Each structure stands twice: as C-alpha cells, then as structure tokens.
Amino acid sequence: MTERAGIYSSALRRELGERSRNWAQRRAHVESYGDPPVIVFAPENGRHGNFFDPSYAAICARPDWLRRFDKIHAQGRSLPRPEHGPNGETPRRWRELDSSMSSDALLMNVFCAPGVAEDTGVRAGLGITGDATPEFGWKARVPLKNGRFDRTEVDLRWGGLLIEAKLTEADFQSREAFIVEGYRDFEDVFDKESLPRVDIRTTRRKRAVEFAEEFTQEWEEPAVDNEAALEFQAEIVAHAREAEPVVPAYASYQLIRNVLAAYAQGCSFCVLHDDRRPDLREAWFAVMAAVNSAEMRVRCKVLTWQELASLLPEELQAFLDLKYGIVGPGRTPLDLENTPKAD
Numbered sequence: 001m002t003e004r005a006g007i008y009s010s011a012l013r014r015e016l017g018e019r020s021r022n023w024a025q026r027r028a029h030v031e032s033y034g035d036p037p038v039i040v041f042a043p044e045n046g047r048h049g050n051f052f053d054p055s056y057a058a059i060c061a062r063p064d065w066l067r068r069f070d071k072i073h074a075q076g077r078s079l080p081r082p083e084h085g086p087n088g089e090t091p092r093r094w095r096e097l098d099s100s101m102s103s104d105a106l107l108m109n110v111f112c113a114p115g116v117a118e119d120t121g122v123r124a125g126l127g128i129t130g131d132a133t134p135e136f137g138w139k140a141r142v143p144l145k146n147g148r149f150d151r152t153e154v155d156l157r158w159g160g161l162l163i164e165a166k167l168t169e170a171d172f173q174s175r176e177a178f179i180v181e182g183y184r185d186f187e188d189v190f191d192k193e194s195l196p197r198v199d200i201r202t203t204r205r206k207r208a209v210e211f212a213e214e215f216t217q218e219w220e221e222p223a224v225d226n227e228a229a230l231e232f233q234a235e236i237v238a239h240a241r242e243a244e245p246v247v248p249a250y251a252s253y254q255l256i257r258n259v260l261a262a263y264a265q266g267c268s269f270c271v272l273h274d275d276r277r278p279d280l281r282e283a284w285f286a287v288m289a290a291v292n293s294a295e296m297r298v299r300c301k302v303l304t305w306q307e308l309a310s311l312l313p314e315e316l317q318a319f320l321d322l323k324y325g326i327v328g329p330g331r332t333p334l335d336l337e338n339t340p341k342a343d
Helices: 002-023 053-060 063-070 103-111 120-126 227-243 253-265 278-288 305-309 314-324
Strands: 029-031 039-041 135-139 153-158 161-165 174-176 197-201 246-251 268-273 300-304
Touching (some): 002 314, 053 063, 053 103, 053 314, 063 135, 103 305, 103 314, 253 268, 268 278, 268 305, 300 305
Parallel strands (some): 268 300
Antiparallel strands (some): 029 039, 153 161, 197 246
C-alpha cells in the first residue's frame, strides 16, 4: 500500500506542478528548490495566484477565514527568501495556503466561493442541514482516557459534518499504538484487531559509535555524478535506519482520530479526496471496516473532488479544471499541452 500510495501521490504532484506552472504566468509566484519544484504563490494587488478570485475576496472579507493564512509554510527553507517591499517593508513569510499542493487551499477555494455554502445541491450532497456556515481549522475536543482532551484540528466543520481534505499528501500518517489506544472511546468505536497496523521507527540512535562519521555524514549531499558516493551514502542511510528502534503503531491515524472526534461530537465524518488517489480511498475503507457501531459506520462518508465539482458553479468548475485538472464525472480535463495561461 505504501509503495502504491507513493506512485499515485508522485504522479498527481507532477501533474499539478505542470498545471500550476501554466497557471502561474502573470501571477506572483516562486518555485521551490526541490526536484520537482513546487509552485508557491504570493498575494498581489488584491489577488492571490493560488485562489479563485471570488473565493479569495470572500476569505479576505471574513477574519475567521483569513486567519487560516496565519500558518507559516513548514518547508519555508526550501523556498526563495521573500524580498522586502519597495519601501523597505518587512517581507511576508510564506504560508501553507500559498502552496499549489495545499489541500486546505483547494478546500477554501471550493467552500469559500460565493453561493457554494448556500447551494441546495451541495448541501444535499454532503448532508448539510440548518443554517450553519463552514468553519475551517475547527478545533475538536477528542476525549482521552486520562480525562484530558486532544485539541486536534479538523480541516472543516460544517454544521454536523467534519471533513478531512486530501490532495497530494502521501497518506493519513501513522502513530504509536499506545497513543492511539489512549483515546477514551477507542475500544467502543473500533475493533482494534481489524485496524491496519504498521511498525514505525520513532527515534534516531544516539549511543556512541566507533566510527561516528558514519552518522555525521549521513545526510551530506554526494556529487550527483559520483555513482560510488551515492551508493555509499545509501548504505549509510540504510544502516542508520536499521539501528533505530521499532514500535508498533496504527496506520491512518488521522482517520482514526477524526472518527473519534465525530463520535464524541455526534457528527458525521467525510473524507474528501482526489479521484486520482484510489490509495487514499482504500485506506479509508480499511478504517471504516473496523468501526464497530453500525450507527457510526453510516455516519462515515467519502467523496471525491470530482464528484463535488459537478455540483459547483460553472466559473468555479472552469478554475478547478484549469488549475487542478478536476472535472465532474464523465468530463475530460483540459489537456496539459493545450491548457491556457492565467488571466
């Protein structure tokens, strides 16, 4: 599963990278130092290259939505340093929502667009009732056995629905078994023997070794044209990994935690993912199959961006097609070679 997930994730990242490079023309942006590079956008003149213009205007008009831009990009060091303004203004640090690979940005592009949250088709498709509005980065209170709470962040709460959004992320993360089993309702909600398990390495070996350079040189970059050096470094890395302790863990920790959050709050839970990532769907089904309660199981849902796209306004659909290659079922995305540039 891990190998397949990497294949699907890498393929989608490559496609989105090409689409974003076309879209970035005449938009403020930089490319990361990675290979392949990631396009990262910056706000300019009231617009933001990573966003559908009406969605970005709506975000700027609501302080609770705009606060999502407070999250600094975790890989800022892999990006060109922001420049000072023309009058010496302090440079703006890169944000997570600036990244073309951000699933949170895609989520806000869709649900912040004017009219989407009020659309009866969208609400019916997601099972939304009442007059609630979308809350991004909602802080859940998932009860622990010790009487405390895990203040986990849920991508979106909309009334009685919690949503976990995914795009190019490799998986749903793994976590040590003793942490997962520390949730108060874990045994009530899940058959733990049916949940997918993995072994993870949690710490690097710190004891003294005779040849310390085997570890101090582990992450040094060898010359890319020196095959012997590359092979030697690979052996050092493999040796170091084998020396790390292994602990039992659960796969798809984010899903387990969010199902527990939905259970505690009396909500439904939906995974929203790209149709080009069947590995994520399979991982979610594996967790759903381990839910004990039939009543809770029917509150667990899955939806693809493509299925959702068919319910959205035409102008927003065109944006999703152009920038993400996301189109409704039965439609064909714009060909990359013939994709028009951004306005």
